[in-house]
Amino acid sequence: MRFLGFFLLLLVGCAPQVGFGDKERREWGLQPVISDFAPDRGEGAKYRLRERVFFSFTLSQPGYVTLVTMDPDGTTVVLERNVQLPAGKHTFPLAADRNAQGQAAYLVVPPLGPSRFRLLYTSTPAPSRELFRGKLSNEEFNRHTRAYLGEAPVRDVAETWMEAVP
Numbered sequence: 001m002r003f004l005g006f007f008l009l010l011l012v013g014c015a016p017q018v019g020f021g022d023k024e025r026r027e028w029g030l031q032p033v034i035s036d037f038a039p040d041r042g043e044g045a046k047y048r049l050r051e052r053v054f055f056s057f058t059l060s061q062p063g064y065v066t067l068v069t070m071d072p073d074g075t076t077v078v079l080e081r082n083v084q085l086p087a088g089k090h091t092f093p094l095a096a097d098r099n100a101q102g103q104a105a106y107l108v109v110p111p112l113g114p115s116r117f118r119l120l121y122t123s124t125p126a127p128s129r130e131l132f133r134g135k136l137s138n139e140e141f142n143r144h145t146r147a148y149l150g151e152a153p154v155r156d157v158a159e160t161w162m163e164a165v166p
Contacts, residue, residue: 028146030156033060033121036089037158046165049112052105053162055092057119062086066120066148072113074135076144079106082125114163118145122152 024030037057039045047053055067067080080092097104118141120126131144149155 028149028155028157031154033063033154033156034058034065034119034158035060037117037119038160039117039162040091041162043160044114044162046163047108048165049108049110051108053108054105055117055119055160056089057092057158058089059085059087059121061123061154063121063123063154064125065090066126067092068118068120068132068145070116070118070136070141072111072115074137074141076132076134076136076141078132082128084125108162108164110164112164112166114161116159116161119158119160120145120148121154121156121158122149123154124152126150126152 025032035058037055039047040054040056041047057065059065062085064082064084065080066078066082068076068078070076083092083094093104093106126148127150129147131148132141136144145157149157
């Protein structure tokens, strides 16, 4: 039984540390605009390579959102940038995003393991800056996030994760 408890603690320690608690919200000057941000199968869900994934979220007021991913190796990619949306429930990619096959979707690609997804909200358009490029440490990811949020009068951040499996 003692071994099982240790094993569970070890597993919890391996999961990405996501989310913004009260402390981070105060430090970063965030306001609770984003809620229910998660992949379509739920936070921490497993997706096989080449499977489609969608992200849903709710905004309590209109504004601009950016979706960024960070792979297990630290590689960051901006999936959506400065998308203007009204208040309400949304899904990325948007239903209006189409390709030759129909509804656009994000496909799960290597590397395997847990990937973080960060949704950034600003009440005004964020300036176009060359941020979130290349491999970043957690501290650099946070620094880029803060720079991106800039001086927007209202800003928020939500984070979730999913895992790519073979």
